Amino acid sequence: MRDDGRVELAHRVPMAELVDRLAIPSLIRTGDELVGPCPGCGGKDRFGVSLRKGVFLCRRCDAKGDQIALVKLVLGLDFPAALEWLVGPRQNLTPQQRAEQRRRADQHRRQREAEAERRRQDAIALARQIWSRAEPATRTPVVDYLARRGIILRDSAQMPGCFRFEPSARLVVPDDNRRGEFVTVHEGPAMLAAISDASGALTGVHRTWIDLGQPKGKVVIPHPFKAGETVAAKKVYGSKKGGAIRIHTPRDAEAMVMAEGIETTLSAMVARDGQLEGAAFWAGVDLGNMAGARRLGPGLKYAGLPDLTDRDAFVPPQWVKRLVFVQDGDSEPKLTRAKLLSGLRRAMALRPGLTAAIVHPGEGIDMNDLLMGATDVTQREGDE
Ligand SMILES: [Zn+2]
Structure with missing residues (x-):
């Protein structure tokens, strides 16, 4: 198919907007991603949409691609039909109009990237704040948690510096009834682990909520909005990219x-x-x-x-x-x-x-x- 500029137009459609338009259910925003069940093969959290890159990926069925591929996957259309669904029928543009379209697409992409980078920096700042408020892990429930998992460090008097302990951390889930709001489902002790990037700078933290009363040492909390499911007892804050x-x-x-x-x-x-x-x-x-x-x-x-x-x-x-x-x-x-x-x-x-x-x-x-x-x-x- 001769390129009439519509593929570029399709790439300008923000993924968040497209997900709404396709009515893909149960995706949850984490950082720059929407995560949830795959519209192709189901599951819980195997499917991710990168808002920054404008692509999606399923870890199970390997469905992946751009806006057009997402329309193909969800609506079962072929390429020409998916493109038409996204941006309308084929146009006959002059070279000037096409160049103008390309310029606007570039500008739009740069704006999206700048916004995503701002969100990433905010997330890193939050992770550093969490880390700085936590305590050294030595002689804390972190040692007991790891022992429960069969891990006895040779020198448990000196825990590795990448671990810290939080006496009380809040575990929240998105509120199904109020968009953008969260509900606290648990508050208690947690193990923190530092995520460092290639330069060694702290860019994220990994948090595990501890409950030594449970066989695996982690909290088991029934999910308030998903019958029969529990809330994940681990969470990453900030950026894990390359870390x-x-x-x-x-x-x-x-x-x-x-x-x-x-x-x-x-x-x-x-x-x-x-x-x-x-x-x-x-x-x-x-x-x-x-x-x-x-x-x-x-x-x-x-x-x-x-x-x-x-x-x-x-x-x-x-x-x-x-x-x-x-x-x-x-x-x-x-x-x-x-x-x-x-x-x-x-x-x-x-x-x-x-x-x-x-x-x-x-x-x-x-x-x-x-x-x-x-x-x-x-x-x-x-x-x-
Ligand atoms: Zn899938």
Whole structure:
């Protein structure tokens, strides 16, 4: 189809407005994103719309794309029909009119980016405020919470500096009856973990609400608006973009072990049993942050190839010569593995000489054995 400028017009439609127009239900705003069930495959929070970038992505079915792709997904239209639904029928514009359209589209995009950056800075400021008001974690319920998760640090008298304790933190959920308002569902002790960006600056905090009366040590609160569901006991404030929770970084470290979650990363650390003594242990906070954007297309869903134009994903520091990702969770192991491969290959591409491996703890498999027996990942396609 000859480009008549309508694709650019379609890209000017703000995602928030489009989501309203398509009446996609149950999306909740967090920072620059709308998160909720996928209009294609359902679920709870696998679907995200980036308001800043004007794109969407489903972590399960891998549906993704721009405004036009979203209309295709929700209404089941083909490309020409989706474009027409969005911006009307084909137009015959003069080159001047088309140039003017492009200029306005650029201006609009810059404004949106500036607004998103302002919101990001506000969120970072809030995260720093939360962090500065919290207490050192040593000899607090944070130690007991981790012990409940089977994590006994060798020197629990000295908790890693990335952790802090809050005696009382408010857990809120969006109010279903009053748009933009929140309802407090719990107030109590919490573990904080610092999320640092590549330069080491604190850009976010990860909060876990503690309830030592629960088997897993986290609060279990029935969701006030979703029957049969509980409220997530963990929350990230600020920006996790390219960041990590730097749990343990020995001097002269050359290896790094990273899992998505704090508990898994710590489990790997306490299970290493004398091996990997000099390794750093960092949590990647979020699988998407560890993976970054992937190259997608026919046959590439599980290929695990990074899209190197993504500048936002986590990249290990220069000193990392060996990077080991621990595969966490098991909701969709094949896709999770593809994402981890993408992140490792990104690191290999950007840090020449770095070697990489994935370990996947399973039933009855010892974490330490795994760390020792990890098979290297290669840059080639289809190395599995
Ligand atoms: Zn989906």
